[in-house]
Amino acid sequence: NGTLDVHRLVTFFGYNFNDKASFVSEVEFEHVTEVYVEQAFLDYKIKENLSINAGLMLIPMGLQNLYHEPPTFNGVERTNVDKYIIPTTWREIGIGLSGRSLEHSLTYQAMLVNGFNGYNDGGVLNGKNGLRSGRQKGAKSYITYPDFAARVSYFGHLGLNLGLSAYVGDSETKLYDGLDLADENAVASADSSIIGIQMLGVDARYELGSLQLRGQYIVANLSNTDQYNKLSGQDLGSKLTGHYTEIGYNLMGGIIPSITNDTEKLIAFARYENYNTHEKVEGIEINNSYNRTEITFGLGFKIAKGAMFKADYQIISDASSEDKRGQFNFGTAIWF
Numbered sequence: 001n002g003t004l005d006v007h008r009l010v011t012f013f014g015y016n017f018n019d020k021a022s023f024v025s026e027v028e029f030e031h032v033t034e035v036y037v038e039q040a041f042l043d044y045k046i047k048e049n050l051s052i053n054a055g056l057m058l059i060p061m062g063l064q065n066l067y068h069e070p071p072t073f074n075g076v077e078r079t080n081v082d083k084y085i086i087p088t089t090w091r092e093i094g095i096g097l098s099g100r101s102l103e104h105s106l107t108y109q110a111m112l113v114n115g116f117n118g119y120n121d122g123g124v125l126n127g128k129n130g131l132r133s134g135r136q137k138g139a140k141s142y143i144t145y146p147d148f149a150a151r152v153s154y155f156g157h158l159g160l161n162l163g164l165s166a167y168v169g170d171s172e173t174k175l176y177d178g179l180d181l182a183d184e185n186a187v188a189s190a191d192s193s194i195i196g197i198q199m200l201g202v203d204a205r206y207e208l209g210s211l212q213l214r215g216q217y218i219v220a221n222l223s224n225t226d227q228y229n230k231l232s233g234q235d236l237g238s239k240l241t242g243h244y245t246e247i248g249y250n251l252m253g254g255i256i257p258s259i260t261n262d263t264e265k266l267i268a269f270a271r272y273e274n275y276n277t278h279e280k281v282e283g284i285e286i287n288n289s290y291n292r293t294e295i296t297f298g299l300g301f302k303i304a305k306g307a308m309f310k311a312d313y314q315i316i317s318d319a320s321s322e323d324k325r326g327q328f329n330f331g332t333a334i335w336f
Contacts, residue, residue: 118171123232
């Protein structure tokens with residue numbers, strides 16, 4: 001059977017206190033019944049093109065974690081590279097700086113935030129989903145030491161945007177709560193429940209007339225996974241990778257321009273995507289079913305700025321077998 005779902009409905013609330021101070025927030029409803037706060041932070045402009053931000057913020061990693069509104073990407077669903085490797089929508093509580101240098105055609109962000117929840121009444125992170133289950137999302141988050149995230153984007157060439165993102169830190173663990181430092185076994189268990197994380201991402205977007213090109217590569221190196229898996233019984237990989245390349249073309253702009261206007265577009269696209277949450281492992285065997293590939297073909301009909309109909313077909317496979325399965329997706333995308 002097919003499934004029907006109001007996958008996401010996101011509402012934006014913001015307020016400008018004055019020329020320097022503003023508040024930004026997003027409240028998201030998922031699958032009708034689930035409610036999440038995606039963003040809630042205070043922005044204070046220190047000087048022109050430089051602000052300090054504090055609160056619940058999006059981690060500046062990759063393309064879709066920052067720009068995840070449905071009319072901003074091709075396809076009904078977000079890419080699984082952005083779901084399982086990054087993992088979108090990734091937001092945590094912290095403080096940071098953001099700004100731009102018009103002289104050098106750069107935008108930048110840097111922040112200190114709480115880390116992933118790695119151990120809470122058992123291991124939270126696993127081989128299939130990578131770091132995804134460890135997102136704290138600002139819901140009674142806990143922290144031992146802050147993690148660091150940063151991004152720089154270059155926009156100096158017409159139609160081109162290049163991005164470089166980084167994240168460094170350790171996961172959090174509840175085993176440090178009330179820890180008796182004189183108990184060597186308890187200290188060893190607590191230390192084994194922490195994962196070191198180093199994530200790097202590069203991405204590119206390019207538009208020239210009706211042509212669209214997009215690509216992204218993400219790698220996450222995790223340390224202490226052998227001890228973590230022995231303690232928790234999980235199968236977390238020590239290296240996670242994901243990449244995709246995508247090409248799109250506005251058919252109404254290139255073939256039938258006489259019936260189009262500035263906002264209507266019919267975008268045909270194709271995307272190749274691979275994401276592997278067991279690129280490398282320590283002390284366990286690689287699970288080839290975690291090495292997954294998706295090929296997606298689709299159409300997006302943009303009827304107005306911020307409103308689209310979407311349809312695509314996906315060919316989904318993994319490295320554990322030669323079997324492939326197909327999946328049709330249909331959806332509407334609205335943003336205003």
